Amino acid sequence: MIERRNFGQKCLTALNYAFITALSLVCLYPLLHVLFASFSDPILLIRHRGLMLGPQGFSLRGYETVFRNPNILQGYGNTMFYVIVGTTINMILTPLGAYALSRQGWPFRKFFVFMFVFTMYFSVGIVPSFMLVKSLGMLDSRWAIILPTAVNTWNLIVMRTAFAGVPNELQESAYLDGASDLRILVQIYMPVTKATMAVMVLFYVVEHWNEWFHSMIYLTNNRYYPLHPCTCVQVHAGCRKKKQFKRKQ
Amino acid sequence: MRKKSAIRKPSGRSLRKKLYRYRYIYLMLLPVVLYYVIFHYAGIYYSVIAFLDYKPMKGISGSRFVGLKYFEEFLKSIYAWRLIRNTLLINLYQILFAFTASIVLALLIHQMRDNKYKNVIQTITYMPHFISIVVVCSLLTEFSESDGLINDVLAAFGVERTNLLSDPKYFRTLFVGSEIWQNVGWGTIIYLATLSGVDQSLHEAAAMDGAGRIQRIIHVNIPALMPVIVIQLIMRVGRMMLVGFDKVILLYSPATYETADVISSYVYRRGLYERNYSYGAAVGLLNSVVNLAILTGANAFSRRVNDTSLW
Numbered sequence: 416m417i418e419r420r421n422f423g424q425k426c427l428t429a430l431n432y433a434f435i436t437a438l439s440l441v442c443l444y445p446l447l448h449v450l451f452a453s454f455s456d457p458i459l460l461i462r463h464r465g466l467m468l469g470p471q472g473f474s475l476r477g478y479e480t481v482f483r484n485p486n487i488l489q490g491y492g493n494t495m496f497y498v499i500v501g502t503t504i505n506m507i508l509t510p511l512g513a514y515a516l517s518r519q520g521w522p523f524r525k526f527f528v529f530m531f532v533f534t535m536y537f538s539v540g541i542v543p544s545f546m547l548v549k550s551l552g553m554l555d556s557r558w559a560i561i562l563p564t565a566v567n568t569w570n571l572i573v574m575r576t577a578f579a580g581v582p583n584e585l586q587e588s589a590y591l592d593g594a595s596d597l598r599i600l601v602q603i604y605m606p607v608t609k610a611t612m613a614v615m616v617l618f619y620v621v622e623h624w625n626e627w628f629h630s631m632i633y634l635t636n637n638r639y640y641p642l643h644p645c646t647c648v649q650v651h652a653g654c655r656k657k658k659q660f661k662r663k664q
Numbered sequence: 665m666r667k668k669s670a671i672r673k674p675s676g677r678s679l680r681k682k683l684y685r686y687r688y689i690y691l692m693l694l695p696v697v698l699y700y701v702i703f704h705y706a707g708i709y710y711s712v713i714a715f716l717d718y719k720p721m722k723g724i725s726g727s728r729f730v731g732l733k734y735f736e737e738f739l740k741s742i743y744a745w746r747l748i749r750n751t752l753l754i755n756l757y758q759i760l761f762a763f764t765a766s767i768v769l770a771l772l773i774h775q776m777r778d779n780k781y782k783n784v785i786q787t788i789t790y791m792p793h794f795i796s797i798v799v800v801c802s803l804l805t806e807f808s809e810s811d812g813l814i815n816d817v818l819a820a821f822g823v824e825r826t827n828l829l830s831d832p833k834y835f836r837t838l839f840v841g842s843e844i845w846q847n848v849g850w851g852t853i854i855y856l857a858t859l860s861g862v863d864q865s866l867h868e869a870a871a872m873d874g875a876g877r878i879q880r881i882i883h884v885n886i887p888a889l890m891p892v893i894v895i896q897l898i899m900r901v902g903r904m905m906l907v908g909f910d911k912v913i914l915l916y917s918p919a920t921y922e923t924a925d926v927i928s929s930y931v932y933r934r935g936l937y938e939r940n941y942s943y944g945a946a947v948g949l950l951n952s953v954v955n956l957a958i959l960t961g962a963n964a965f966s967r968r969v970n971d972t973s974l975w
Contacts, residue, residue, distance in 0.1 A: 423876075424876065424877055427877055427878070428777075431772055431776065434772065435769075435772055435776070435785055436785070438789070438848075439784075439785050439788040439789055441845065442789050442791065442792055442845065442848075442849060443788050443791070445803050445845075446791060446792070446795070448803070448813075449799070449803065464811055466813070466816075508695055508696055509696075511695060511696055512692075512693060514692060515689045515690075515692050515693040515696070518686075520682075520686075521682065521685075521686035521689050521690075522679060522682050522686070527693065527697065530697070530700060531696075534700060536956055536959050537952055537955075537956050538704075538952060539704075539707040539708055539948070539949070539952065540711070540931060540935075540944070540945060540949060540952060541928075541932060541936060541948065542713070542931065542935040542936060542941055542944040542945040542948055543707045543709075543710035543713070543945055543948070544710075546713070546941065547703070547706055547707045551702075562699075562703065563703050565699050565703070566699050566700070571696075596688040596689060596692060597688070600692070621794050624796070625794075625795075627796065627797070627910070628910045632932075632936060643796055643798045643799075644798075
């Protein structure tokens with residue numbers, strides 16, 4: 416490639432690198448802040464102001480408190496359950512739907528595509544969803560967290576696109592050898608699109624891991640709470656303590 | 665579909681044959697369809713409570729029909745204008761700043777030659793996307809306290825320290841700013857994928873003709889991105905009336921309702937928290953319908969103006 420390397424262009428390059436590096440530091444800092452704060456001595460931490468470039472003192476008291484708190488341990492357990500069971504259900508349903516949609520020629524295909532995509536742009540709102548879950552008898556149960564998010568339409572479309580890119584000959588020759596659709600999906604389509612499958616698993620895992628909103632509206636009993644409502648309570652308690660501490664000073 | 669059948673009318677028998685031939689496809693689709701019917705379309709049945717004076721004890725069939733009473737009540741209430749304005753403004757700012765930020769960042773990252781460094785940068789900028797909204801909001805709360813980090817930076821420029829989150833003036837800035845922080849990197853993925861598909865010979869030809877870096881960005885990269893940008897923009901505008909309200913309810917407080925309260929958080933507060941089910945359902949339904957209308961409008965506009973559309 417022909418590249419003109421005069422002074423102006425070099426300046427642009429340097430400026431670009433500097434800007435992007437600064438931006439990525441901004442993205443990174445809050446994460447480091449949490450990490451450093453978690454290892455810091457609580458009293459030094461509260462006194463600390465400004466940028467934190469390393470742990471303030473060293474203490475594992477934060478971790479001790481966390482692991483002594485039965486709610487948080489239970490929250491971790493529940494979150495693990497939601498991640499594993501939820502993602503398994505996601506990864507059974509999504510490929511089934513995506514495979515069907517990626518195949519051409521069957522009657523009513525467009526109808527089903529519309530039926531799925533429409534839900535991305537029209538949601539009935541939280542009150543009817545709440546009543547629906549209630550009337551299904553799923554309030555205060557683990558299913559209320561797992562089932563309403565069993566398929567993510569966006570992921571379904573991404574997977575369909577990946578399946579549509581698989582050469583047709585693979586599927587045709589498997590047909591001639593007598594393979595069923597399910598077998599073609601499991602033994603040909605999914606292995607061929609391994610990378611997309613891995614990304615889908617990642618997306619679903621993150622979605623379940625970060626879940627807190629459904630648990631907030633569908634669960635009243637904190638026995639089934641995942642981690643985040645627990646951290647939420649913890650954070651608020653922490654903020655109150657910090658304010659009290661400051662007032663005392 | 666209709667056009668095809670006018671040319672070659674499939675008899676009922678061939679349709680039945682086709683249905684039979686693809687029977688396993690339907691069987692595979694069945695659980696997915698069940699999911700959508702139960703968890704998305706059955707919910708539409710429950711939105712009829714928007715037109716009823718719903719009492720949980722009486723159930724849907726026993727509740728009195730009140731027509732558009734709750735819609736009127738909302739539109740006439742003093743909150744309606746504030747909620748609509750806040751919802752639209754937060755979305756508008758997000759489109760103006762967060763949406764464009766990803767495009768600009770993608771163009772800048774694409775300019776980097778050093779692939780290893782590029783990967784590191786991309787990984788770092790993706791990271792915030794995976795952090796739970798609960799954690800992001802608690803961080804933001806900490807940083808925006810009067811002795812927090814954001815205030816430290818502002819104080820260096822001579823701005824007086826305040827608790828930013830309890831001041832309605834700053835809510836939108838903080839909301840959109842943290843949104844950019846969390847998703848700017850993630851948003852670049854689709855643009856970077858498109859940019860990597862741009863034919864190198866276009867760049868070479870432009871360079872031969874004496875185009876500099878910036879000129880090539882303007883005349884090669886941006887036109888290549890245009891179809892993706894338009895589609896993304898339509899989809900973004902299609903969420904014009906929706907705000908990620910989990911974030912709103914984590915950040916707002918009665919002190920900042922003036923700028924922070926959006927339609928969805930109001931529906932949550934009035935509908936679920938205070939249990940005015942019918943009223944909440946009415947406001948939610950109105951919001952969804954208006955939102956769908958905006959999406960359809962944006963799509964039609966785009967199809968007429970530059971031939972790109974979602975459907």
